[in-house]
Amino acid sequence: MKLLSRVTADVKHSPSAHSTLDVLWVLYDRVLRITPETVDDPGRDRFFLSKGHGPAAYYAVLAAKGFIPEEWLDDMGGWDSPLGHHPDRVLIPGVEIGTGSLGHGLGLTVGAALGLRAQGYLDTRTFVLLGDAELDEGSNHEAIAYAAAIRLPITAIVVDNRSSTHGWPGGWSGAPTWLDEDGEVSAMSDRTRAGLSVGIPARFPNWGVSVVDGRDRDGIEQALRVVEDRPRLVVAAL
Amino acid sequence: MRETFIATTTALLDEDPRTALVLADISADRFAEVQRRHPDRVLNVGIREQLMAGVGGGLALTGMRPYLHSYAPFLIDRAYEQIKLDFAHQDVGAVLVSIGASYDAAAEGYTHQSPGDVALLDTLDGWTVHVPGHRDEVAEALRAAARHDDRVYVRLSTQENSHPHLGGGLRVLREGGPLVVAVGPMLDPVLEATLGLDVTVAYTNTPRPLDTAALRSAMRGDEIVVVEPYAKGTSAHLVGEALSGLPHRSLHLGVGRAEVRRYGSRHDHARAHGLDPAGLRRSIEAFLG
Numbered sequence: 425m426k427l428l429s430r431v432t433a434d435v436k437h438s439p440s441a442h443s444t445l446d447v448l449w450v451l452y453d454r455v456l457r458i459t460p461e462t463v464d465d466p467g468r469d470r471f472f473l474s475k476g477h478g479p480a481a482y483y484a485v486l487a488a489k490g491f492i493p494e495e496w497l498d499d500m501g502g503w504d505s506p507l508g509h510h511p512d513r514v515l516i517p518g519v520e521i522g523t524g525s526l527g528h529g530l531g532l533t534v535g536a537a538l539g540l541r542a543q544g545y546l547d548t549r550t551f552v553l554l555g556d557a558e559l560d561e562g563s564n565h566e567a568i569a570y571a572a573a574i575r576l577p578i579t580a581i582v583v584d585n586r587s588s589t590h591g592w593p594g595g596w597s598g599a600p601t602w603l604d605e606d607g608e609v610s611a612m613s614d615r616t617r618a619g620l621s622v623g624i625p626a627r628f629p630n631w632g633v634s635v636v637d638g639r640d641r642d643g644i645e646q647a648l649r650v651v652e653d654r655p656r657l658v659v660a661a662l
Numbered sequence: 663m664r665e666t667f668i669a670t671t672t673a674l675l676d677e678d679p680r681t682a683l684v685l686a687d688i689s690a691d692r693f694a695e696v697q698r699r700h701p702d703r704v705l706n707v708g709i710r711e712q713l714m715a716g717v718g719g720g721l722a723l724t725g726m727r728p729y730l731h732s733y734a735p736f737l738i739d740r741a742y743e744q745i746k747l748d749f750a751h752q753d754v755g756a757v758l759v760s761i762g763a764s765y766d767a768a769a770e771g772y773t774h775q776s777p778g779d780v781a782l783l784d785t786l787d788g789w790t791v792h793v794p795g796h797r798d799e800v801a802e803a804l805r806a807a808a809r810h811d812d813r814v815y816v817r818l819s820t821q822e823n824s825h826p827h828l829g830g831g832l833r834v835l836r837e838g839g840p841l842v843v844a845v846g847p848m849l850d851p852v853l854e855a856t857l858g859l860d861v862t863v864a865y866t867n868t869p870r871p872l873d874t875a876a877l878r879s880a881m882r883g884d885e886i887v888v889v890e891p892y893a894k895g896t897s898a899h900l901v902g903e904a905l906s907g908l909p910h911r912s913l914h915l916g917v918g919r920a921e922v923r924r925y926g927s928r929h930d931h932a933r934a935h936g937l938d939p940a941g942l943r944r945s946i947e948a949f950l951g
Contacts, residue, residue, distance in 0.1 A: 466724070466725065512751075513752060513753070514753050520723070521723070521752060522747075522751050522752055525743065525747055527712075528716060528744070528747055528748060530716070531712065531713045531715070531716020531717060531719070531720065531744070531748070532716050532717075532719050532720040532723065532748060532752070533720060534713065534716065534717050534720060535684075535716055535717035535718060535719055535720020535721045535722075535723070535724075535728075536720035536721070536723050536724050537720070538682075538702070538705060538717065538720065538721060539682070539720060539721040539722075539723070539724030539725070539726045540724050541702055542679075542682065542702040542703050542721075542726065543679075543724065543725070543726070562712075563712040563713065563716070563744070566707070566710035566712055566713035567710075567713050567716065569708075569710075570707050570708060570710060570713055573708075
């Protein structure tokens, strides 16, 4: 994407910047009900970028969709720039939370989803994007367990580019669900399970789960469109 | 004070649909009834204090007014970074209500004590801190906090004064010589400690923002003693700023940093930190000479 290369200063987290591009584009282009005109609409869909590292792709998508001027992309991290190496919601239209310290977005997402429900915004969807290394932070696991316990219908996307130092080994027990070839939620078959890294879903017990190719935009969209009466995990594997 | 907190917060939940309560198991049984009436707004996340703060921040982002509650060391100390980033950094507020104070949980030990809570919040911007000295001062603080979206900390304690003093700010309760400021539940021990001494006694239950104008005008000479129920010297920097340009000597009394590895009651710990009337009198007399 041309706009992404325009974000010049993001050398620090370059791999993490590009890992999120396809997911972010699908969210803003196909899924989220939000426009530059509705950034303050109380019923708008919410997208929280928890993994604030490497926001170049996020900024590029916000610019492409008209939330911020493209000129802002040229001076990321500059003294006069609203765009930092981690995003600040106070400075950037359309950015819902300020992040950078890992492990804050999922808890904020749970709170926002509860606040929306309490105010009757039952059709509003709430998404959060994390990295697989970010899952190392214990605060995530407080939110993962609670969201499952109260069957809160949020959608957490974990971009898995194998960046967690100790990884997420292990299998997957219980009764997970899966997207079958028709996009329907069904029990995961042994055939589907075979050959896939299931260590991350194993840390999300009682969540609905999809594992998709993080570069397959149609697959990402299909997974993000699923709504259940419980939280959903979409692992975008790279 | 905890009872007043429960009653007032229950009433706020019934009266104001913006009010939400986030718990981490502590006191959850006492809110069970109002939780049945407002299941969407009374939320017990379990023993997960980082999540409690995150949920509070998320609720506030959607326009709700969250009240969070636990023991002070779990609410403040443990979740400090969440308090720093999930509220002010997101430009939202919340009302944090703690119990336990510095050593109410004397027999439970240091894990359940938070003498440093107010000092921790002092590293952050924009927190109003209420330290009620009497149960009747609790409702006033909680209700005032419901009317805006700012960041408020209410520090409850089992130690309280015999009479309430409603209204914020710092006020003079006894006229005399050098100024002795008592914060919250330190008032009664200060009044007893200074019986017969020629001092002015002033009181505040709202140490943040510190009422510096009233502090300056309450000075009777150039000496000031500040008695706080949390870490010794927590307000020293603000008192110093308030009196900058005025020649003055100051004494700051409060809870010492060294861990008291003893159990007993809060009275024992007050004595160990020199915050009982006899200990306060010794310190104040030695300072004033």
